[in-house]
Amino acid sequence: xxxxxxxxxxxxxxxxxxxxxxxxxxxxxxxxxxxxxxxxxxxxxxxxxxxxxxxxxxxxxxxxxxxxxxxxxxxxxxxxxxxxxxxxxxxxxxxxxxxxxxxxxxxxxxxxxxxxxxxxxxxxxxxxxxxxxxxxxxxxxxxxxxxxxxxxxxxxxxxxxxxxxxxxxxxxxxxxxxxxxxxxxxxxxxxxx
Amino acid sequence: xxxxxxxxxxxxxxxxxxxxxxxxxxxxxxxxxxxxxxxxxxxxxxxxxxxxxxxxxxxxxxxxxxxxxxxxxxxxxxxxxxxxxxxxxxxxxxxxxxxxxxxxxxxxxxxxxxxxxxxxxxxxxxxxxxxxxxxxxxxxxxxxxxxxxxxxxxxxxxxxxxxxxxxxxxxxxxxxxxxxxxxxxxxxxxxxx
DNA sequence: AACTTAAGTAAGTGATTACTTACTTACATG
DNA sequence: CATGTAAGTAAGTAATCACTTACTTAAGTT
Numbered sequence: 027x028x029x030x031x032x033x034x035x036x037x038x039x040x041x042x043x044x045x046x047x048x049x050x051x052x053x054x055x056x057x058x059x060x061x062x063x064x065x066x067x068x069x070x071x072x073x074x075x076x077x078x079x080x081x082x083x084x085x086x087x088x089x090x091x092x093x094x095x096x097x098x099x100x101x102x103x104x105x106x107x108x109x110x111x112x113x114x115x116x117x118x119x120x121x122x123x124x125x126x127x128x129x130x131x132x133x134x135x136x137x138x139x140x141x142x143x144x145x146x147x148x149x150x151x152x153x154x155x156x157x158x159x160x161x162x163x164x165x166x167x168x169x170x171x172x173x174x175x176x177x178x179x180x181x182x183x184x185x186x187x188x189x190x191x192x193x194x195x196x197x198x199x200x201x202x203x204x205x206x207x208x209x210x211x212x213x214x215x216x217x218x219x
Numbered sequence: 220x221x222x223x224x225x226x227x228x229x230x231x232x233x234x235x236x237x238x239x240x241x242x243x244x245x246x247x248x249x250x251x252x253x254x255x256x257x258x259x260x261x262x263x264x265x266x267x268x269x270x271x272x273x274x275x276x277x278x279x280x281x282x283x284x285x286x287x288x289x290x291x292x293x294x295x296x297x298x299x300x301x302x303x304x305x306x307x308x309x310x311x312x313x314x315x316x317x318x319x320x321x322x323x324x325x326x327x328x329x330x331x332x333x334x335x336x337x338x339x340x341x342x343x344x345x346x347x348x349x350x351x352x353x354x355x356x357x358x359x360x361x362x363x364x365x366x367x368x369x370x371x372x373x374x375x376x377x378x379x380x381x382x383x384x385x386x387x388x389x390x391x392x393x394x395x396x397x398x399x400x401x402x403x404x405x406x407x408x409x410x411x412x
Numbered sequence: 413a414a415c416t417t418a419a420g421t422a423a424g425t426g427a428t429t430a431c432t433t434a435c436t437t438a439c440a441t442g
Numbered sequence: 443c444a445t446g447t448a449a450g451t452a453a454g455t456a457a458t459c460a461c462t463t464a465c466t467t468a469a470g471t472t
Contacts, residue, residue: 050240066431067450141386177374248460257420
């Protein structure tokens with residue numbers, strides 16, 4: 027158990043509360059109490075509630091994790107590679123669940139700039155998948171690999187969304203593994219046939 | 220252009236504002252102004268902000284639409300059937316975009332009862348798909364039809380989420396058609412092989 | 413003409429919000 | 443020992459919030 031700095035304790039408390047009750051649903055007094063600091067300290071460090079919010083988003087963003095995931099792809103058979111990617115993607119989402127909840131509840135207020143960042147990240151994931159697919163595919167003509175990539179990404183993200191966020195199901199790790207490996211097989215069937 | 224009742228005008232205004240700025244981010248004064256009524260009228264009709272919110276959810280819920288979608292399935296070839304289901308699902312989501320945005324921004328505060336309603340709806344969709352699949356499938360052993368149903372539902376929902384909510388892309392109807400028909404082919408490949 | 417209904421206006425309630433000011437305490441470092 | 447730093451306390455600001463009261467207006471309906 028590390029001792030967190032005052033600043034970090036406030037960020038952690040704000041992160042959790044914003045993800046649970048949204049930006050407008052959380053008061054600064056509440057954040058301060060959850061962090062065991064006085065509200066004055068919160069304002070001394072962050073100035074305004076909004077800049078605290080920005081610091082939370084900056085500190086807790088999922089984007090570096092996903093960029094790392096793309097970078098760290100290993101060289102296996104196609105099936106192993108897709109399966110390990112699927113797991114990494116799923117568990118990255120799980121570990122960043124609170125961030126994703128904040129993203130969803132604040133999604134309408136995002137600027138062009140933030141939307142563009144997400145756009146590029148999604149494009150990168152799809153491009154990586156297409157690159158992997160095209161290295162291994164047998165003869166296929168009538169299938170657009172980019173659409174298969176979108177489908178793969180979509181299945182996994184939606185599995186996360188349904189189980190972890192909407193229904194809050196306690197699904198076992200082996201069930202997840204089974205579903206993800208089935209998803210990989212669905213994709214493989216579409217690439218090689 | 221229909222003339223809406225005062226009550227309906229308030230519900231429409233609240234629906235839009237809640238979907239754009241969330242429950243806590245929207246004030247009753249704002250709703251009244253958007254509906255061109257006095258705030259007093261709003262409270263006379265709905266009593267509290269929360270019961271107005273409940274009326275909005277009741278009136279605008281996506282659930283009856285999805286139940287109708289399940290009921291109205293037609294008898295075509297497997298490919299046609301899945302394709303028309305995919306389109307109906309996608310465009311139902313699009314027409315209920317605001318409702319889905321409210322759902323997402325308020326998802327943490329849902330009760331067991333509401334979660335159960337969604338759980339049952341999702342189960343019904345998957346069961347319908349499994350029933351359709353199993354009527355048409357050729358010999359297959361190593362594939363769990365329920366997982367294929369989840370995959371299909373996930374691809375389509377995620378397409379909607381990415382294009383319509385996260386990135387707000389203006390994607391053409393023919394592009395959607397193309398992607399959805401590709402998704403159907405991915406699924407068909409997994410059922411018959 | 414009398415009455416009902418659906419709306420409005422004006423004013424104000426107490427609670428809560430983000431944020432500030434002024435002063436204090438405790439501790440670590442030179 | 444003196445000083446700087448990071449925190450706290452107490453009190454209060456102006457604005458906004460959901461919601462209320464009291465009274466009025468306009469348009470049917472009986």
